[in-house]
Amino acid sequence: MKGNEIRRKPVRKMWVDISVTVQRGMVHWPGDPAIGIKRVLDIDKGDDCNVSRLSIGSHTGTHMDAPLHFLRKGKGLDKMPIEATIGPARVIKINDRKSIKAIELKRHRIRKGDRILFKTSNSRYWKSSQFRKNFVYIAQDAAEYLADKKVRAVGIDYLSVGGFYHDGIETHQALLRAGIWVIEGLNLLKVSAGRYHLVCLPIKVLNSDGPRLEPCFIRNRGEIMQYKCSVCGEKIDGGLLVFIKHTETHIINHIKKDHPDWVEDNGVCPRCENFYRQQLKGEK
Structure with a gap:
């Protein structure tokens, strides 16, 4: 692993x-433009490729x-x-x-x-x-x-x-x-x-x-990778993992203050992210 x-x-x-x-004649909001699809280049007419123009609200x-x-x-x-x-x-x-x-x-x-x-x-x-x-x-x-x-x-x-x-x-x-x-x-x-x-x-x-x-x-029946939050260790699905942006140095410094070995590229759970964001707000 x-x-x-x-x-x-x-x-x-x-x-x-x-x-x-998307197709001709599809329903649209009253007053909005109707959809238009027109072939402007056609292989069957001697062109090298097919190209269409799409007009849609x-x-x-x-x-x-x-x-x-x-x-x-x-x-x-x-x-x-x-x-x-x-x-x-x-x-x-x-x-x-x-x-x-x-x-x-x-x-x-x-x-x-x-x-x-x-x-x-x-x-x-x-x-x-x-x-x-x-x-x-x-x-x-x-x-x-x-x-x-x-x-x-x-x-x-x-x-x-x-x-x-x-x-x-x-x-x-x-x-x-x-x-x-x-x-x-x-x-x-x-x-x-x-x-x-x-x-x-x-x-x-x-x-x-x-x-x-x-x-x-x-x-969510799919093959879901599970991870540990790099701060608190909670097990969560990978789709819920939050990655702190490298530009958010204030939050990064707060996390590293509590967890000196923490690596920026490791994800954290939403609860830990919210905790450190709230802590940062409290200082302002």
């Missing part, structure tokens, strides 16, 4: 693609909302920290066919830093190219609850976290002002409620309000 590696869990892993296929299909989408001086997607949408995630099934309410979320024990994806009856709408105005959305009080919990990312299985008739602007602003990264247009039809590992990769467009992405799941 190397470093602080402990063991592997010899269990099967399976990827599930939860993005929507930034909030069509599976995409993300940057703070810039609803906040005048908000960040673009190119400023998103990659760990916001890569790591452990939870799929929560919502049976309410109208909206996701705060009272429902309180029983799910949502925690700080969670990545939460909501599976609703919306996922069955992807079979139709007709826009559904009565889709299930996140109510304003639920958005404020998620903001108070300081989750990292929130996703939903239709084109907006906010409703068409209610809480469209309010829900977006509550989430985006809290620094929560929003994923929209997911297809969770084949995914059950539970814990997963999320990989969500937006196209890096400068100052973008909402580029397309290709998210996938890996179930």
Whole structure:
């Protein structure tokens, strides 16, 4: 074994693609540009290769909302920290066919830093190219609850976290002002409620309000490497390990003060990271 590696869990892993296929005639938000796909170079017409031109609104299909989408001086997607949408995630099934309410979320024990994806009856709408105005959305009080919990990312299985008739602007602003990264247009039809590992990769467009992405799941039944926290020795899954940046010298110095042999490239558990960050805040 190397470093602080402990063991592997010899269990099967399976990827599930939860993005929507881009195609002509696909559903889009009323007033947004319709999708266009045109072959501009064609081997069958004597060209050396095939090249297509894709025209699509930034909030069509599976995409993300940057703070810039609803906040005048908000960040673009190119400023998103990659760990916001890569790591452990939870799929929560919502049976309410109208909206996701705060009272429902309180029983799910949502925690700080969670990545939460909501599976609703919306996922069955992807079979139709007709826009559904009565889709299930996140109510304003639920958005404020998620903001108070300081989750990292929130996703939903239709084109907006906010409703068409209610809480469209309010829900977006509550989430985006809290620094929560929003994923929209997911297809969770084949995914059950539970814990997963999320990989969500937006196209890096400068100052973008909402580029397309290709998210996938890996179930936490996969072969997960376990490690010891290099500070306290707690055993945790590798996906939860935190690596302190080399530029964060104040935190590094604090850790080395307590653990002189500690090496910067070794990961620490979230609890130890939070302890030293809070200790640093207390000195300011």
